[in-house]
Amino acid sequence: MRKFDAIIIGTGQAGPPLATSLAGKGQKVAIIEKSDLGGTCVNTGCTPTKAYVASARRAFVARNSEEHGIYIEGDVQIDLKKIKARKDKLVSESHQGLEKMLQGEKNISLIRGKATFLDDHSIEVNGENFFAEKIFINVGGRPRVPEEFKTVDYLTNRTMLELEEIPEELVIVGGGYVSLEFAQMFSRFGSKVTILERGDQLMKKEDDDIAEAVTEIIKNSGIKVLLNSNCIKAEKESGRIAVIYNCEEGSKKIMTSHLLLAVGRVPNTDDLGLEKTGVELDESGFIKVNDGLQTSVSHIWALGDCNREGAFTHTAYNDFQIVNSQLFEERKRKLSDRHLCYAAYIDPPLARVGLNEKQIRKKGIKAKVAEMPMSQIARAKEKGETFGKLKIFIDAETDKILGATFLGTGADEFIHTVLDQLYAGASYQVIRDAVHIHPTVSELIPTMLENLKDPVENRT
Ligand SMILES: Cc1cc2nc3c(=O)[nH]c(=O)nc-3n(C[C@H](O)[C@H](O)[C@H](O)COP(=O)(O)OP(=O)(O)OC[C@H]3O[C@@H](n4cnc5c(N)ncnc54)[C@H](O)[C@@H]3O)c2cc1C
Numbered sequence: 252m253r254k255f256d257a258i259i260i261g262t263g264q265a266g267p268p269l270a271t272s273l274a275g276k277g278q279k280v281a282i283i284e285k286s287d288l289g290g291t292c293v294n295t296g297c298t299p300t301k302a303y304v305a306s307a308r309r310a311f312v313a314r315n316s317e318e319h320g321i322y323i324e325g326d327v328q329i330d331l332k333k334i335k336a337r338k339d340k341l342v343s344e345s346h347q348g349l350e351k352m353l354q355g356e357k358n359i360s361l362i363r364g365k366a367t368f369l370d371d372h373s374i375e376v377n378g379e380n381f382f383a384e385k386i387f388i389n390v391g392g393r394p395r396v397p398e399e400f401k402t403v404d405y406l407t408n409r410t411m412l413e414l415e416e417i418p419e420e421l422v423i424v425g426g427g428y429v430s431l432e433f434a435q436m437f438s439r440f441g442s443k444v445t446i447l448e449r450g451d452q453l454m455k456k457e458d459d460d461i462a463e464a465v466t467e468i469i470k471n472s473g474i475k476v477l478l479n480s481n482c483i484k485a486e487k488e489s490g491r492i493a494v495i496y497n498c499e500e501g502s503k504k505i506m507t508s509h510l511l512l513a514v515g516r517v518p519n520t521d522d523l524g525l526e527k528t529g530v531e532l533d534e535s536g537f538i539k540v541n542d543g544l545q546t547s548v549s550h551i552w553a554l555g556d557c558n559r560e561g562a563f564t565h566t567a568y569n570d571f572q573i574v575n576s577q578l579f580e581e582r583k584r585k586l587s588d589r590h591l592c593y594a595a596y597i598d599p600p601l602a603r604v605g606l607n608e609k610q611i612r613k614k615g616i617k618a619k620v621a622e623m624p625m626s627q628i629a630r631a632k633e634k635g636e637t638f639g640k641l642k643i644f645i646d647a648e649t650d651k652i653l654g655a656t657f658l659g660t661g662a663d664e665f666i667h668t669v670l671d672q673l674y675a676g677a678s679y680q681v682i683r684d685a686v687h688i689h690p691t692v693s694e695l696i697p698t699m700l701e702n703l704k705d706p707v708e709n710r711t
């Protein structure tokens with residue numbers, strides 16, 4: 252039995268910084284990884300998809316700049332092998348950096364293999380047993396694959412990023428982040444894309460007006476969107492894939508060369524041996540944690556996607572910050588201090604922080620709203636990118652900011668104007684009275700806050 256002060260399972264977004272911190276304090280750490288170093292974000296998530304989104308945008312701009320007086324004679328050529336090679340280089344640089352960081356620290360042992368719990372303190376990897384006083388689970392998740400698709404050669408976010416030829420046709424099941432990002436990029440690469448979503452809107456958590464605007468963006472990208480599609484399944488047919496749907500209204504069928512499943516993710520907790528520990532899971536297999544990310548066994552913590560408290564890289568990294576502060580810092584950070592925030596990297600991007608209109612109504616909060624269409628913003632007009640809108644919600648009783656949804660060019664960056672004030676607990680008047688730089692989209696945020704509209708609940 253090899254003994255350590257701490258064992259970390261997984262090298263995603265929380266494990267490596269935690270390993271470095273523990274090791275820096277003189278603790279002996281084993282960090283275990285069964286697959287590629289860096290986890291989902293680095294290998295099959297954020298880094299590769301945002302690299303592809305950037306290539307897809309270049310193609311779009313090259314094809315659509317005549318209005319700006321710029322045009323290309325002939326057709327724009329897309330080389331997916333080169334796009335992939337650029338992505339592979341970015342991923343490989345990340346691996347190398349991470350490997351160097353972990354191998355370069357004498358108190359860290361990097362163990363390659365699959366970890367399974369033997370009991371509350373011990374873990375087995377490749378037939379060898381490891382013991383530690385403290386254990387940190389950072390095992391992430393994987394794409395959900397419903398039974399109805401298991402007999403065909405479906406793609407996931409991982410295999411999509413291994414393709415070297417652009418699919419002629421691409422049917423995507425699901426209408427969330429993974430779907431929309433891949434749909435727009437592959438449509439821009441030249442695939443004929445169809446999205447089948449079982450719900451009545453894309454991006455199901457967003458306000459209706461925002462979801463409608465997102466759908467318009469997606470449709471304007473030449474993508475077919477089929478909402479309210481029920482009982483979707485796939486079968487092999489004549490060397491192609493038949494996607495069958497709408498059994499209730501009389502079944503329909505789409506034939507396709509490629510099928511991407513983007514129907515959510517499941518946590519990697521089912522084969523971790525957790526039944527041999529006192530660690531409790533919820534009904535979907537996510538690990539239950541308290542405000543300091545301890546599981547039901549106090550010396551075992553769960554960080555990142557496997558605890559259902561966030562499903563993003565920034566939330567996984569914040570989980571590291573919370574645990575680190577709970578262990579070592581005077582100022583104890585907590586899960587409940589975190590405000591929800593994210594961006595979907597469609598073009599233009601959708602960015603969110605805090606509450607939206609749907610959530611405000613549900614909570615029964617008295618709120619005011621400031622709204623502005625991107626078409627009224629000088630910088631957006633100058634860029635020729637006027638699609639989208641900005642919404643900020645203010646608590647009518649305290650004047651504090653409740654949240655914002657921004658859809659428009661650069662929204663993933665300028666949402667932070669609101670985000671930081673939300674953390675500061677400031678009144679909206681702080682932003683209203685600030686002087687912002689001209690010409691930016693941000694300069695209209697103070698202006699829109701001069702015109703707060705009716706309480707949200709009174710609007711139709
Ligand atoms: C296509 C796609 C695009 C995304 N884009 C964004 C984005 O733009 N912005 C954003 O914020 N988020 C994005 N995300 C989400 C983001 O990737 C995840 O939230 C983040 O990677 C979660 O990090 P994590 O540390 O919890 O887990 P992971 O990064 O998944 O790491 C878990 C690690 O644990 C390892 N592991 C699992 N089980 C074991 C075991 N038993 N033994 C040993 N090792 C094990 C895995 O191999 C993996 O390396 C995207 C996700 C996808 C799928």
Ligand SMILES: NC(=O)c1ccc[n+]([C@@H]2O[C@H](COP(=O)([O-])OP(=O)(O)OC[C@H]3O[C@@H](n4cnc5c(N)ncnc54)[C@H](O)[C@@H]3O)[C@@H](O)[C@H]2O)c1
Pocket residue numbers: 397424425426427428429430432447448449450453454455483513514515516561562563593594595596
């Ligand atoms: N930009 C980003 O930050 C980013 C990008 C990609 C992924 N992610 C992360 O990855 C996670 C997973 O993304 P995702 O898009 O797979 O999941 P999601 O939960 O965002 O969307 C899944 C969609 O699939 C639909 N669906 C589920 N089962 C279905 C079925 N059988 N038939 C038809 N539709 C079905 C759901 O109604 C939902 O709209 C996200 O929660 C997010 O945290 C983040």
